[in-house]
Amino acid sequence: MSLEYKTRTHPAVRELAAKTRRGEIGRRDFLRTAALLGVSAATASSLIGITLDPGPAIAAETPKFGGNLRVSMNVKDISDPAIYDWSEKANIVRHVIEPLVRIDHENTAQPHLAVKWEASDDLKTWTFHLRKGVKWSNGDDFGADDVIVNFTRWLDPKTGSSNIGRFASMTTTVDTGKKDKDGKPVKKTTMTKGALEKVDDHTLRFHLNTADLSLPESMADYPALITHRNFVKDGGNFIKNPIGTGAFALKEFKVGERAVLVKRKDAKYWGGDVYLDQITYIDHGDDPAAQLAAFASGQIDANYETGVEQVPAIKALPDITLYEALTAQTGVARFKVTEKPFTDKRVRQAIQACIDHDRLKTLLYGNYGAPAEDHHVSPIHPEYAKLPKQKQDYDKAKKLLAEAGFADGLEIRIDCVANPTWEQNACKAIAEMVRPAGITLQINVMPGGTYWDRWTTTPFGFTNWTHRPLGVQVLNLAYRSNVPWNESSYSNPEFDKLLDEAGTKLDPNERRPYMAKLEKILQDDAVMVQSLWRSVFVSAGKKVHGIYAHPAFEHHYNKVWIG
Template structure:
């Protein structure tokens, strides 16, 4: 990373990378002023339209508009985040009593409870949010790719979407590339095929199945419900998954080391971003320990192709490798939803769940 002048930085890369802007916009790219020595809080020097004035872990944060923001003045003088805890009923109660003006996220059950409130608007957006049941291919039960294939064929994705998400999802294809990604290459959908899955298990030497611990976390509740639904369907091919639900803080301590677990992945606008983080050999967030030289080569190639149609030709090869050898079973893509008081103006739900408070206003009663 090279400083050219006071307003210019040059990135000297090992290979072409078309997603620089998207990487810089994504939530893991959190930038702090070096003068703050890594400190985060009300005294931190930021570049946004609001200044943090209060921050308490487990309670919330308060902000006030900056008069010197380079992008123009915000409509709001202040806004506040309030931590309502993990109980979904707390969000419903807060919206019913008008204690808050909106929720950062609402699941399908909450939406059904609040959509009849006369002062509430429901907002939905298709995302690349998902959850993957991933396994370490170097673990005895999962070494043979036919076991991994059998687990993919054991899923009834439609049923999971209807029971867990109440329909608020679209089918996934076990390669972590979504139809909404510009480089997506459409592959044939496969229905649940228990007999084919059983044969694959038998051919891999597991005709009688096996028992294995499956690590997950209890909240948000749709993650645990998905884990339970998938584990129930795996029973039909002889796999008994013992669900080990860990508190979130404890889960994130072991998420890359647990041999078999379910992990939710957030929205990313380009598939190459997720694939590079999660499946490239030795990548920082390669929780599945997947390593495939041909996959790595194709991914590096795709990362340098600007035209999405041309990139999709390489992506098709990547998707096929993931379906054939990959370490994941992926049931769906989430349709993200939330609620907002109708008096809030200018709100648009972003698939990354970003809050663009500068664009919001609150109408007077």
């Protein structure tokens, strides 16, 4: 790291290091927290008396330049990065425009367009130092103005960006004085005045309303890619005007067919050598057989995801390597708590009481993955709190239904996508499990595009959620009041307050008691039936080097090469 960026070490780091040396905190959790506070991996490791593992030696194989990496992945509309809602969209664009922070395959925040950052003792003031010498592909210098324009746009409710939820600590919610169709006050969330300060052309200071330990990791999520400061002025369409700081340029793009990226030759990439000449994304639709055939015939070199049902077939192909990552990816059958009959908590609790989570996991994923617990905080999240095991209880379910006025049975419908197959299977398994309680669950299978047009409005829907490194990130995105991706319309002031308090605790052990309360609130309010925690799989030809299964399906191909 350049010596020109001199920063202070947060006082909590040494305290956390001492706890780690005493065995009170795991090494991985300490290193992850230290990274969030802007401490380099080498410095953090030295504080707990370990030497960084340099990783496997690669001297025997020298990376080769050239080649076209052909990847099977859905090619979705990439017009506006601020409103991306799928990892596939960002995977194409991430090689052209870039985030301030990047999450590596070990779930740790790493500097990217920001080279360093530090936080105040109370985690309310964060200073980010931006990388110098970075050029946009149109010749402009990258700097603070680019970041300010992006944050201002993200936190404008007119944009419709889910970043309002990620950066809730930078926003203010006010009553508009209007009422909705049910007579409830309509509120508006906007960027707090003074939340972002330009210190100089390459230094920014964030002034938060509440402490937020996850700020750097939120900057790494897929709708947080930094576009050029004139993105909107130049038309606001990335396909037509793909100006970027990344190593590649967008050469060809057609939704549902293909996207072609070529290595930039106008300037040397700030991140060092890039080996591939081209990346070609090919859309094989949602048919797993088409993707397998493409592998078998040598038409592709890698894929976005290998479904769990495809694993045996992939393992049978001689020249393909299967990569696996245990993640916080999941799928939730969530209730719209503002829509009948799900406005009655007893109905939601009755459905939840019918579920055998261990069996549900086994039916969907066999020996892979892990059972979920209906609160969307994963055992791999550092602050996860283990609650008493949920039990399937049909007597409880029937009693609750009777109290809610459905003693003679309940008929409901769940919407889900046609592919991937495991999501349909999850709905089928839930339907079987609720039947003995007198609940008839109809499954409405939709094309992906149709479902995702209504995923935040359907009364009962099954939604696939991707991985986030921290539990507090997920809860801020999906269950905080009035944020765009709160698909259940759940709103609980006590929950919001506890979530704010959890965000002030750097030590995962100190954060855990708050998470236990948050998890229990979500369970008791029965906001969802959660399917499982997923292992994810990626496949690639044996000639492809440097590729891996990222827990959030992110593609980082700058150092991938073909041998």
